[in-house]
Amino acid sequence: KMAAAAAGSLRRAGWRLWRGRAGVRCQLSPPQRPLQASAVLRRVSDEQKKEPLASSSQQQFDSHPTDHQPEQEPQGPRPSYTGQGGQESEDYESEEQLQHRILTAALEFVPEHGWTAEAIAEGAKTLGLSVAAAGMFHSDGSELILHFVSQCNTKLSELLEQEQKLVQLGEAEKKPTDQFLRDAVEARLRMLIPYIEKWPQALSILLLPHNIPSSLNLLTSMIDDIWHYAGDQSTDFNWYTRRAVLTGIYNTTELVMMQDSSPDFEETWRFLENRVADAMNIGNTANQVQSTGEAVVQGLMGAAVTVSSAETSRAVR
Amino acid sequence: AFAGEVSLRLCSTRVALEGINKPVIDRIIRVDHAGEYGANRIYAGQMAVLGRSSVGPIIQQMWNQEKDHLKKFNELMVAYRVRPTVLLPFWNVAGFVLGAGSALLGKKGAMACTVAVEESISDHYNSQIRTLMEEDPDKYKELLQVIKQFRDDEREHHDIGLEHDAEAAPAYSVLKTAIQLGCKAAIFLSERI
Numbered sequence: 001k002m003a004a005a006a007a008g009s010l011r012r013a014g015w016r017l018w019r020g021r022a023g024v025r026c027q028l029s030p031p032q033r034p035l036q037a038s039a040v041l042r043r044v045s046d047e048q049k050k051e052p053l054a055s056s057s058q059q060q061f062d063s064h065p066t067d068h069q070p071e072q073e074p075q076g077p078r079p080s081y082t083g084q085g086g087q088e089s090e091d092y093e094s095e096e097q098l099q100h101r102i103l104t105a106a107l108e109f110v111p112e113h114g115w116t117a118e119a120i121a122e123g124a125k126t127l128g129l130s131v132a133a134a135g136m137f138h139s140d141g142s143e144l145i146l147h148f149v150s151q152c153n154t155k156l157s158e159l160l161e162q163e164q165k166l167v168q169l170g171e172a173e174k175k176p177t178d179q180f181l182r183d184a185v186e187a188r189l190r191m192l193i194p195y196i197e198k199w200p201q202a203l204s205i206l207l208l209p210h211n212i213p214s215s216l217n218l219l220t221s222m223i224d225d226i227w228h229y230a231g232d233q234s235t236d237f238n239w240y241t242r243r244a245v246l247t248g249i250y251n252t253t254e255l256v257m258m259q260d261s262s263p264d265f266e267e268t269w270r271f272l273e274n275r276v277a278d279a280m281n282i283g284n285t286a287n288q289v290q291s292t293g294e295a296v297v298q299g300l301m302g303a304a305v306t307v308s309s310a311e312t313s314r315a316v317r
Numbered sequence: 318a319f320a321g322e323v324s325l326r327l328c329s330t331r332v333a334l335e336g337i338n339k340p341v342i343d344r345i346i347r348v349d350h351a352g353e354y355g356a357n358r359i360y361a362g363q364m365a366v367l368g369r370s371s372v373g374p375i376i377q378q379m380w381n382q383e384k385d386h387l388k389k390f391n392e393l394m395v396a397y398r399v400r401p402t403v404l405l406p407f408w409n410v411a412g413f414v415l416g417a418g419s420a421l422l423g424k425k426g427a428m429a430c431t432v433a434v435e436e437s438i439s440d441h442y443n444s445q446i447r448t449l450m451e452e453d454p455d456k457y458k459e460l461l462q463v464i465k466q467f468r469d470d471e472r473e474h475h476d477i478g479l480e481h482d483a484e485a486a487p488a489y490s491v492l493k494t495a496i497q498l499g500c501k502a503a504i505f506l507s508e509r510i
Binding site: 235 | 350390391394395398400401403405406
């Protein structure tokens with residue numbers, strides 16, 4: 001964090017020298033971003049606070065800038081700016097963390113504006129940033145959707161972890177696999193309910209070529225998480241089969257949910273139950289097929305041995 | 318950036334996944350698991366042909382050790398949440414065919430195959446030990462112990478193979494080179510796929 005702060009302050013000092021005036025705080029944009037300034041504009045009063053500090057470009061901000069407001073006494077070794085509702089200044093936060101904060105704030109506005117730059121702009125406003133902060137992101141809302149999916153996955157993992165702890169402590173019963181899978185998928189899909197109107201739009205954006213690696217990655221790690229907590233310990237090809245099957249169940253249930261208008265999505269959960277039951281049956285059927293196959297092979301081997309020993313005894317005679 | 322957001326958390330089987338170099342450990346465990354699985358199948362193939370011959374008991378003994386190795390890697394795979402290689406069904410067949418094929422060349426052929434494979438595997442384990450030592454010998458102490466032990470076992474198998482006239486096998490050097498090339502390819506693929 002110190003290194004980030006130092007880098008940040010040096011960067012700002014550099015930008016300041018380069019741009020010649022203290023109007024705009026620019027962040028270094030990663031190469032794949034479009035040719036935007038990627039400026040995070042703060043309110044003018046903030047700028048005035050930042051200026052004297054950045055020009056000193058010290059790692060430890062021990063000197064008090066002259067126009068510091070009274071409530072900003074340093075706490076501990078570093079001064080903390082309490083200008084915006086008690087939030088720590090951006091000096092001590094990386095760009096990525098800021099982006100996460102903006103996207104999280106933007107989620108509130110998705111039901112109204114969809115997965116768009118408008119929602120991000122509104123989110124940025126609630127954090128006290130300029131609406132131009134939305135310029136940090138792609139215009140199609142990809143990052144917002146991926147951020148949301150990632151957040152949901154994290155919540156699901158935490159939920160499953162907690163459940164597992166309860167089982168380990170003996171405070172809860174261990175669920176049978178089919179029920180565990182049903183509950184996990186239902187819990188995860190329920191997180192979509194507040195955004196369900198705009199979710200079809202999100203799904204189509206997630207399928208765009210430039211998003212596929214990320215969305216696929218998020219999907220596979222979520223499915224892997226669910227199987228892990230379900231107690232899957234397979235180390236053979238079953239590892240793949242199980243995950244493929246569950247991915248299919250999850251995706252189809254998600255699509256059914258988009259079309260479902262029943263109260264509290266009962267139709268969806270019933271669909272889910274049936275799909276999981278089917279999957280369990282496939283497992284059983286596969287085993288049955290295998291044992292039948294083995295029995296057939298043994299029968300043939302037995303027949304072969306009988307025939308060959310009959311031949312041998314006939315040849316001997 | 319979003320790939321990195323999915324954070325690793327302490328898993329139920331009590332291995333702390335935080336702080337380890339997951340990509341490196343993933344590869345190591347995946348390829349070692351594939352290797353032990355393949356070795357199992359090779360010995361199974363050899364036993365299918367030479368099970369009732371004079372070298373049967375020795376091959377059985379080496380096979381039993383490989384079974385233990387595989388069991389250990391199955392445990393490590395679950396503990397570190399590593400995915401197995403997709404090519405397992407392929408190694409299943411290829412290993413058996415190699416074992417049975419080399420055994421059909423005779424006892425010395427089977428021993429030559431053992432020497433070639435075990436040499437490949439112990440070289441491979443050695444380079445993994447080097448990698449882990451370079452990373453952090455303390456963090457990976459348990460894994461290092463396991464790999465060192467297994468490397469010693471494989472070396473022993475290699476020596477047993479030599480003791481049983483592997484070098485007198487038909488076209489020994491050609492056989493050995495071909496098998497080791499195959500092993501290199503298998504290692505390369507299993508690390509990645």
